[in-house]
Amino acid sequence: MTTDTITTPAGNTAPAPGTPLLQAGGVTMRFGGLTAVNNVDLTVNTGEIIGLIGPNGAGKTTFFNCLTGLYVPTEGTVRYQGNILPAKPFKVTQAGIARTFQNIRLFANMTVLENVIVGSHCRTKQGILSALLRGPGFRRTERESRDKAMELLRFVGLDGKAEHLARNLPYGEQRKLEIARALASEPGLLLLDEPTAGMNPQETRVTEELIFAIRDQGIAILVIEHDMRFIFNLCDRTAVLVQGQKLIEGDSATVQSDERVIAAYLGTPFEGAPGEEEAQEVQAAEAHAAEAAGAADTAEEPADAQPTAAQEPADAQPTEAPTESEEDAK
Numbered sequence: 584m585t586t587d588t589i590t591t592p593a594g595n596t597a598p599a600p601g602t603p604l605l606q607a608g609g610v611t612m613r614f615g616g617l618t619a620v621n622n623v624d625l626t627v628n629t630g631e632i633i634g635l636i637g638p639n640g641a642g643k644t645t646f647f648n649c650l651t652g653l654y655v656p657t658e659g660t661v662r663y664q665g666n667i668l669p670a671k672p673f674k675v676t677q678a679g680i681a682r683t684f685q686n687i688r689l690f691a692n693m694t695v696l697e698n699v700i701v702g703s704h705c706r707t708k709q710g711i712l713s714a715l716l717r718g719p720g721f722r723r724t725e726r727e728s729r730d731k732a733m734e735l736l737r738f739v740g741l742d743g744k745a746e747h748l749a750r751n752l753p754y755g756e757q758r759k760l761e762i763a764r765a766l767a768s769e770p771g772l773l774l775l776d777e778p779t780a781g782m783n784p785q786e787t788r789v790t791e792e793l794i795f796a797i798r799d800q801g802i803a804i805l806v807i808e809h810d811m812r813f814i815f816n817l818c819d820r821t822a823v824l825v826q827g828q829k830l831i832e833g834d835s836a837t838v839q840s841d842e843r844v845i846a847a848y849l850g851t852p853f854e855g856a857p858g859e860e861e862a863q864e865v866q867a868a869e870a871h872a873a874e875a876a877g878a879a880d881t882a883e884e885p886a887d888a889q890p891t892a893a894q895e896p897a898d899a900q901p902t903e904a905p906t907e908s909e910e911d912a913k
């Protein structure tokens with residue numbers, strides 16, 4: 584990664600640091616009878632890096648999908664710079680939110696540079712007709728997109744691989760390319776879903792530096808990650824989701840020392856835990872089923888159940904004390 588800066592578009596007036604950028608209020612997402620996200624509030628201010636953690640299946644990615652228009656929340660609202668976001672991914676990107684995915688989604692057979700150029704598509708003003716005619720306006724836009732993409736590749740440290748096919752990059756570099764492509768849409772907020780998944784410690788450290796550098800360019804960040812050390816080093820605040828509900832939100836020291844968080848990760852139930860009632864119901868049902876099975880076994884067994892001669896193995900021999908000569912052979 585280089586320490587280059589990213590050129591912000593002319594006339595882009597960034598709000599003052601600490602201004603609410605993203606405001607999710609009462610976001611709930613149900614899939615049939617399953618409540619994957621339950622009444623979650625979260626605010627991300629300009630200049631912040633916010634972490635979102637929680638055990639597997641806690642609802643983190645579903646929450647991201649609600650923020651980025653992939654899902655229409657069953658209840659609640661998502662505002663960006665004060666405006667309710669339309670539930671259409673393309674419009675959310677246009678509004679200023681970009682994201683990466685847990686499973687890398689690059690155009691594998693396009694070059695690294697082309698992948699980033701595609702990411703800037705929502706900011707270019709040329710229509711299909713202009714593209715077909717390839718007039719001077721189109722060529723100028725194409726050149727600008729290319730220059731901007733190269734600048735982003737330099738920023739993430741991939742400029743030397745601009746002409747490589749995306750699928751030939753090592754895993755860690757594919758993740759960097761995804762970030763560069765997201766940055767090409769000129770976001771004010773970047774959502775990262777497990778950016779260090781599958782990375783070695785060295786790659787994780789480089790990604791951490793990259794995220795700080797992105798924040799220093801005036802882009803706020805909301806990041807899902809399972810690597811606690813990474814999250815607690817990086818984030819100004821961290822929110823913890825457990826079974827779709829926000830358990831706690833705070834700085835690293837607060838979240839790290841909260842016994843409910845520790846319990847949620849170790850799987851130890853605690854009083855008032857989200858889903859505790861359901862867990863107790865399941866436990867009671869299991870205990871009941873075990874009791875019923877035990878009772879049935881007892882009923883089937885004869886009261887004086889003793890192995891009969893017929894049940895004994897055919898080669899069973901009566902045990903005899905070893906003779907003196909046998910003991911000598913040992």
Ligand SMILES: Nc1ncnc2c1ncn2[C@@H]1O[C@H](COP(=O)(O)OP(=O)(O)OP(=O)(O)O)[C@@H](O)[C@H]1O
Pocket residue numbers: 614617619637638639640641642643644645646
């Ligand atoms: N499209 C869907 N239809 C039905 N259920 C879904 C759907 N998407 C997610 N879920 C369920 O919602 C719950 C939350 O899943 P989600 O992927 O958001 O969790 P997560 O915290 O991101 O987990 P992980 O850390 O493992 O990625 C899970 O029980 C999951 O099976």
